[in-house]
Amino acid sequence: MNQKKLFSIICSLLLIQSCAVRPPENPDNICLIFKEKRSWYKAVIRSEKRWKIPPYVLMSFVHQESSFKSDARPEREKILGFIPWFRPSTAVGYSQALTKTWDDYKDETGNSRANRKNFSDSADFIGWYASKGYYQGFERTDARSLYLAYHEGYGGFEKKTYRKKQWLIKVADRVQARSTKYQQQYWGCAKELQKKRFLFF
Numbered sequence: 001m002n003q004k005k006l007f008s009i010i011c012s013l014l015l016i017q018s019c020a021v022r023p024p025e026n027p028d029n030i031c032l033i034f035k036e037k038r039s040w041y042k043a044v045i046r047s048e049k050r051w052k053i054p055p056y057v058l059m060s061f062v063h064q065e066s067s068f069k070s071d072a073r074p075e076r077e078k079i080l081g082f083i084p085w086f087r088p089s090t091a092v093g094y095s096q097a098l099t100k101t102w103d104d105y106k107d108e109t110g111n112s113r114a115n116r117k118n119f120s121d122s123a124d125f126i127g128w129y130a131s132k133g134y135y136q137g138f139e140r141t142d143a144r145s146l147y148l149a150y151h152e153g154y155g156g157f158e159k160k161t162y163r164k165k166q167w168l169i170k171v172a173d174r175v176q177a178r179s180t181k182y183q184q185q186y187w188g189c190a191k192e193l194q195k196k197r198f199l200f201f
Helices: 003-019 030-036 038-051 055-066 099-109 119-134 143-158 166-200
Strands: none
Touching: 030 038, 030 055, 030 166, 038 055, 038 119, 055 119, 055 143, 055 166, 099 119, 119 143, 143 166
16 A cells, blocks of 8 residues: 555544544533534524424433433443443434334434434434424423433333333433523523524524
């Protein structure tokens, strides 16, 4: 391999690495997240208009599911405590959507090219799934119930399967607390974000 070709390959790899989407620097502040990642704000607002799920609820889901990591996956199980084995589920990406549920989303919405590692697609997916609860009588700001249904499925939520999972109830409580915190922050910057949205988009 000549030096010119090797240099080209190295440059390509560096470019790909530089384009990788990194988690926000301030994940605990929704205003700073949206100021840093304008495209995320645009995606969340688009999802809200389509599915009626508030930005602060949606973002609290993403925080819990993937910590804003595009390539997040469940850790592999281990044999004998150290040999890597299969992953416990097919969850991938920002939303940690399972393969079958993601396929259902693509079929129902017609978004056939959707990618779980794409934030915009993941935001639309979360809005789509959460809206099923909204149209069944869930409050749009009830992040706790919406998250329990997101995890257990609406059938499982109706059967109250989560009652046997105290760890999940604690997680849902954290999601609600984060959603409330994000909501308070969002009220303080929504107008500013909206103005900049019209300026830059």
